[in-house]
Amino acid sequence: MSGWGTTDSLKNCKKWKAKTKALKKRLLRLVSKTPKRKFYYGFFSKYCRLRPKWVLIESFHGQTVSDSGLVLAQEIARLYPGQYRVFYATEDKKKHQAFVDAAGLQVELVDVTTFRYTRILACAQHIFSNASLPIYFIKRPGQVYMQTWHGTPLKTLGKQMRMGIESMYNVQHNFLQADYLTQPNDFTKEAIFRDYNLEELYTGKVVMAGYPRNKVFMEPEKGTALRRKLGLEDKTVYAYMPTWRGQSNHSVDVLEYAAQVKKIMQQVDSGLKDDQVLYVNFHPILHGAVQLDAYQHILPFPTEVSNYEFLNCADALITDYSSVFFDFSLTKKPIILFMYDYDTYLADRGLYMDVRTLPFRQIYQTEELVECLRSGACLQDDYSDTEYYHTFSKYDSPDVSEKLLKLAFTGDTGDFEIVDYAKNTEKTWKVLYPEMMNQISDFRTLARLADAQSVVLMEKKWFKGGMSPALYDHYNHAFPYVITTKTVPRTYLEAYLAYLGVRRVQKRLLQRDMQRTFPNLKIEGGYQRDTFLLEAGCTANMGAAVRVQLKQCTVEKGVLQLEYADVSAQYQVLQQALVSQKGCIMAAWDAQSDAASAASYDLNGMIEDARLYVQTGCIPALIARDRQTDQSVLLLFDDDKKRLRAKERANAWNNAPYYYGIDTQEYTVSAAYNTPAFRRTAKNNKLENPGAALAELSPEKQSIPLVLLPFLTRKKKAPRCLMVWLTTPDTAMNRLWRGAALQALECKGRECAMHLFLEGVEPKQILGSTLEFRSKTEQIAIPFQMKTKPTHSGCELYLKVQLQDDMPLKELYWDAYVQIEQFGKPYRLRVYCNNSKLKLKLFFTNCQADAGNDHILFPYFGKKGVLCYCYRPLSEYDTAAVRRREVLAYGLYRLFRPFWERQKNWVVFEKFCKTAQDNSYYFFKFCMENLPKNERKHIYYIIDPRESDYQNVAQYGRQVVPFMSLKHMLLSLSMKICISSDSTSHLYVWRSKPSIVRRTIKKKRELFLQHGVTAMKQVHQLFGKKGSSPMTYFVTCSRPEHDIVVREFGYAPQNVPVTGFARWDVLEDKSTPDDPFILMMPTWRSWLEEVDNDTFLQSDYYKNYSALLTDPALDEMLRRNHTRLVFYLHPKFAGYMNNFKDKISPRVTCIPFGQQPLNELMMRCKLLVTDYSSVCWDVLYQNKPVVYYQFDYDLYNEVHGSYLDMTTQLPGDRLTDAKDLVPCLDGYAASGFEMKPRYREMAEQYFMFRDNDNSRRIYQFLKSNGY
16 A cells, blocks of 8 residues: 655645635635725725714614604704704614604715715714714814713623623723713713723713703603504503613523513513503514514504604603613603513623612512503602602703704803813823733733723723633722724725834824724823733743753653753743743742752642643743843743754644653542533633632542643644643543554455554554444454554554454444553554545545445544544445445536525434434424425425335425435535534434545534433533534523533533424323323433344343333233333334333333334323433423433443433432332322422423424524524
């Protein structure tokens, strides 16, 4: 066998790919619309003159034509007719134009997504906004910007939003840019200035004035006229205006929020009288999520008038935490605070005041609200003579709009109370602007560096993975800060010249950015980017560290011994330190007396208290004083020669650094050391005191072996210095060697052979090579015949195995290993391949070996190019004809790719493409029966026509595609997204050989509908973000399940919608007294998957269930209660069903998988007996009892694990002994199979929806994500 390709060619190919990708990204950024706006704005603001008679008004980023902006536009037309050209920003021109025409508003609408808007923003002399203008906006000299805001804050804002501090960035930017900030009361001014850090940074004027929009509430006669116009004279009109939910305006779970609202609306609608009507105006985040058409007494706000105009005619306002009640209270009409989620909301978001002290009616239960509205009891409420009213209405007046316009147009302050912050322009600031922030040590460093003249500049993109809570909890008041984005406006020419390094242009852009971020403030010498500190717990500047020549490095018993070039001539060594890979100084202590040339680092304490955790590293360092500059410097250790040796050894398959040795020791660590919770906490670099958090997890201790590996790495992004890595013995060699490099591979006839190359390994180090069965419970190894050949840089290894009928081959997966001796110990290496030509060979050739007994053994490549083998039965698709069809499909797809991708097809399928009875089928059925033709024509269902379930979907004609047809392959290659209750592996031949179609499918996006609630069995290693079958979106049914998927699987919360299962839309209790039966459905066991029949008969699984089904006591119990038992074996064990059939009583029925729809069985049964199967949730959904029979709990929990504590958290009786099961079932039968109340309550938390609308929610989620 010959090798394939060369290392140099592969490196060059990767280099050009990286350059091409970077160039493409830059070009796309230049031509895409959003980044282009700042370039156009930069051009307009630089070259276009100001237009003195242009006025730009914007409300809520263009989402509405309303609020104070609408009133100001009306007043301009009344007071200054024909004098100003007024532009009103909008994001829906067609919709808002109809409103403008109906209202007779004299404005020009301008779309905020156009470049025309950008030009008007740059040129209009007068700008009014109630929210925020684009982040690239800089107020030009001569422009007047009045920020009116949009409400007295009740909900916490700005830096009081613990989970979303970064969302303040553009609001803060707009406040700082404004000439005038209008504040309706002292309470609002204090909150906004404190929580947006304005007190010392704002340089404009604060105008104490009520909101212009509130003028309407001081004109009751207009409310009466509007009621007459709308035909509401004889009605009691309630207005409901709730705010949004969530920890920040970027983290709202719309589906969950909508479900709560729908439930409330249904109760209210059924309780109102015919002469009562509730008008609703939801927050924009619920746009389209709640439809009001189905209600009799509930209507949306009229569109022909503004919200406040309509609110003025209402008899009472119902709200929750929205600041609208501050405005409405000017009418002195009744206000109801309906706070059904007060405790949750307070924990998520927080409030500035205790709303329970306000003089308004407060209701916490929907039933109480319905009764209050129905009886009209609230209509007599009065709060006009209270401290609240006099405090919050102090600055409101009918003529406030007129006076604000006069102030903006002429500068006349009139009788306004003005607070001038021009004094802030006199102070000189030092701006601390870090290069990056991603750990709590960055905040700690800034807190120690900042003084009274310091302000910190942070970027919004840094606030990921807990940075916002870290800032809020510990450093929110340690220094004033501004949050921004890199969006300085500039022309294309300026951007290009700055990229080329033209200093004059770079300086100009820096000055412009400072004016954008800190308008009118004095900044000392630009931005200070060197925000590092050489102290324990702070962040060090790794880029400025000095490298010291390392002479010798050894590690033994957890102690690192270093010898290096003497540094005493230039440096005075003060401390020794251990630094994290991200630059955090984890520990520092006084240096040893001889630290100028040698030092030891005892890592035992760091390891045992988990400051250095497994699969992480640290960097030994010295903190010294430079004798010439008297500055502190960080000294790191390096050896260029050994690094060069590692670089020379490295190739396309092997990125191994240079290692100095290996140290394996037993360490005393926490008993929870290997648990997910401990791992998350130990690796969380955003915790102020991780030691205390870890101590809470478990006080117990255990002893485990761990390995220390000191090394020099050549990776570009890694620190160029000596590092120490902590790992486990099993994975140590994955650090030392990537593996054996595959050079050639053949599977032909009954022989499998391969040619390997091991860099830096001598033939005498090779102990052997084996093909090993992948199993947690069995150890089977087949030795390879081996031949070695030494080379100048390592050795070549030739392996082959002759497949014999008597070999202990078992289904399914096998791995190839090479055993070598290193550092006096044996280690196993995996076989890797990074040769694209060799991988393509498997796609286009029939590479398989005949293993006898109608089985084949074929190679495939797993993650990171690991060579694996699959042993399985020969199938009808293992033919050359199928391979040719694949090549044809791929060719057609590549040829007509633009056409296919424009279709944006959805592909729906189920297990093995053989069934149509699970979530996928019900979602597909919903789409076919509820969507318009132009949408459903792009939705396809894949199924084998020979299967019985084909009849369930046959009626949908061309939307149903035969499995493994050419059309199936084309759709799989071109689909926009696939939707299934199983992984993408089920969309093609199960366990197929390497295939060009299969490879493309794995790269497609998938909405995972699941086939069971994720709770009882750990499957993150399969379906997690880093699992073997990662998903794009992961459908869940409840908040606890959502949290499990986010926490354990690694998905972003927005990609884990809580919708409920599609199959539950038709789920109902169909059990009858005439045929009461018990459904027994145990799940499968991974250690028994696809074992031969003899092995299965010897298993505890078979013995326990066989004994149970033939137990005379069970038969007698069934006879006595006039019931029967249906035994439904898991589909993975369907081949073993005959082992049960001939040994059971007439009252026990065995049903093979697929013979009857599982949904139907679960609806008709009275009770379910299972073990760890997620089907329990379908039965619990119907409020039926579930009994958990877990005879092999210890083994199952060890192999699979669970996200629940199954000994205490299961919503049903849990039994481990068969002798207890029959009496338990007897008790349920005697009670009429009634579910116990405590189990009903436990189960309730796992079902957010019970409204038969799950498929619609899934569809809406897909559409909201652009599919």
